[in-house]
Amino acid sequence: MTETVLTKMVQGAGRLPGWRGIAADWASDQRAFKNVSWGKAMMWIFLLSDTFIFSCFLLSYMTARMSTTVPWPNPSEVFALNIAGRHIPLILIAIMTFILISSSGTMAMAVNFGYRQDRAKTAILMLVTAAFGATFVGMQAFEWTKLIMEGVRPWGNPWGAAQFGSSFFMITGFHGTHVTIGVIFLIAIARKVWRGDFDVGRRGFFTSRKGYYEIVEIMGLYWHFVDLVWVFIFAFFYLW
Amino acid sequence: MTNAAIHIDEQLHPHAHDAVATGAHAKGQQHPIKLYLVVWGWLFVLSTCSYLVDYFGLHGYLRWSLILLFMVLKAGLIVAVFMHMAWERLALAYAILLPPIAVLVFVAIMVLESEYTHWLRVLFFAPPS
Numbered sequence: 001m002t003e004t005v006l007t008k009m010v011q012g013a014g015r016l017p018g019w020r021g022i023a024a025d026w027a028s029d030q031r032a033f034k035n036v037s038w039g040k041a042m043m044w045i046f047l048l049s050d051t052f053i054f055s056c057f058l059l060s061y062m063t064a065r066m067s068t069t070v071p072w073p074n075p076s077e078v079f080a081l082n083i084a085g086r087h088i089p090l091i092l093i094a095i096m097t098f099i100l101i102s103s104s105g106t107m108a109m110a111v112n113f114g115y116r117q118d119r120a121k122t123a124i125l126m127l128v129t130a131a132f133g134a135t136f137v138g139m140q141a142f143e144w145t146k147l148i149m150e151g152v153r154p155w156g157n158p159w160g161a162a163q164f165g166s167s168f169f170m171i172t173g174f175h176g177t178h179v180t181i182g183v184i185f186l187i188a189i190a191r192k193v194w195r196g197d198f199d200v201g202r203r204g205f206f207t208s209r210k211g212y213y214e215i216v217e218i219m220g221l222y223w224h225f226v227d228l229v230w231v232f233i234f235a236f237f238y239l240w
Numbered sequence: 241m242t243n244a245a246i247h248i249d250e251q252l253h254p255h256a257h258d259a260v261a262t263g264a265h266a267k268g269q270q271h272p273i274k275l276y277l278v279v280w281g282w283l284f285v286l287s288t289c290s291y292l293v294d295y296f297g298l299h300g301y302l303r304w305s306l307i308l309l310f311m312v313l314k315a316g317l318i319v320a321v322f323m324h325m326a327w328e329r330l331a332l333a334y335a336i337l338l339p340p341i342a343v344l345v346f347v348a349i350m351v352l353e354s355e356y357t358h359w360l361r362v363l364f365f366a367p368p369s
Contacts, residue, residue, distance in 0.1 A: 033332045044336050055343040059350050066354035069361045076294050094291045101287060105280035108322045112276065115268035217268060217324070224322045228315055234287075235311035239294050240304070 043218045047225045050178075054229050057171050058236055064163035073159035075238050079143070093238045096139050097230065100179075103132030104227040107220045114216035119193055122216060126190035129223065133183040140176045144169075171233055178226050189219050269324045279321045286310045286317075 016024045033041045065072050076089040083091065110125035147168070151158050154166040192198065192211060201210040290310040293303055320326040325333055 032335070034329060036328065036332055041332065044332065048336050048339055051340055052343070055340070055346070059343075059346060062347070063350045063354045063357075066351065067357035067361065069358065069365070076297075090291065090294050094287070097287050097291070098284065101280070101283045104283070104318065104322055105276060108276040108279075109273060111269065112271065112273060115270055214268060221323055224318055227322075228318050231311055231314045231318070235290065235307050239290060239307045 037214060039214065039218050040221070043221050047221065050225065050229075054171075054174070054232070057167075057174060058232065061163075061167040061171060061237065064167060065161070068161045068163060070161040072161050073157060073164045075240075078147070078159065079238065090238060092139060092143055093234065096136055096143075097234055099132050099136050099139070100227050100230050103129045103136070104224050106132065107223045111217045111220040114193065114213040117199065117213065119196055119199070122213075123190045123194040126186050126193065126216070126219075130183045130186040130190065133179050133186065133223075133226075137176055137179050137183070140172060140179075144172075167237070171237055175226070175229055175233060178229070182223050182226050185219055185222065189215060269327060275321065279317050283314055283317060286314050290314075 015021055036044075079091075079093050080087055080089045081091050082088075106125045107129045110122050110129060113121040113125060147165075152165045152168070154169055156162045157165050193213075193216065195202075197204075198211050198213045198215070203209060204211055287310075290307060293306050293310075298306065319337075325337070
């Protein structure tokens with residue numbers, strides 16, 4: 001019903017001339033994703049492009065690792081830690097994995113409470129998610145510091161193939177940047193939820209448009225994607 | 241954006257926001273919290289499994305196939321449930337999930353390429369052992 005009304009309105013409206021017309025024609029009722037808002041569709045398309053970026057990083061890492069004649073450093077040993085006198089392989093990365101998965105869990109529940117218009121729970125769960133994300137970035141900073149102290153550089157390292165350092169810094173650095181941006185994004189949206197912007201229809205500072213609780217789900221898509229990328233980095237860079 | 245532009249936008253989309261508010265997304269993606277907790281639990285189990293692959297030092301094809309298996313299961317759970325792809329229309333799901341297949345073609349190309357580079361290095365540049 002609403003769909004047909006929308007179509008008639010657009011066809012009935014006189015088309016605008018010039019540049020306005022170009023913008024209006026491209027922005028009007030040409031929609032392929034029927035029940036998905038433009039915000040969500042655009043986030044998915046952005047995530048698709050980000051998938052290709054991370055794929056290229058992982059592919060260049062694969063190519064470097066497959067084509068080098070020098071042995072690749074053993075990540076199990078490189079990322080091992082001594083905890084309470086015991087030598088545990090890859091433990092820091094395992095903890096980081098669990099932290100990021102937990103942040104995805106709290107984010108999924110925040111989306112759920114957002115659609116129930118439960119402001120307090122949504123905001124708190126988003127802030128918990130942000131805290132998990134910040135913890136993750138902190139542990140990554142620790143990991144970088146440790147490796148740099150041990151002599152890992154983008155152009156070489158004490159254990160083997162020189163490309164190890166450049167692959168490591170590029171892949172984990174880009175992922176860490178994504179997490180950091182996600183934390184900022186989370187705090188910004190959590191503030192809006194807490195203030196009740198989506199209940200009273202307050203207009204956004206930049207867009208002068210009303211926001212909806214759907215932004216929590218769109219934000220969630222970005223956050224889950226960051227977790228998703230980590231699944232692949234964990235498998236291919238740390239475990240392989 | 242100028243006020244005029246907003247005005248035009250609202251003329252062209254008088255019901256766009258209503259459609260979102262009253263259509264399939266009235267309550268958005270509503271699923272029981274239990275579902276998320278179960279998936280969360282499974283992600284923990286799968287991550288533990290993939291960590292144990294390293295902890296027990298499995299190697300060779302067993303290691304690689306287990307790593308890939310746990311990775312695909314985790315990625316599938318995140319995309320399908322946490323990102324709600326399981327409940328989206330196929331038009332969106334295919335638009336997003338099919339293009340990454342191109343990456344697999346790229347992987348195949350780069351595997352061939354790096355094997356050939358490796359051979360050249362072994363033949364001409366490797367230090368005599």
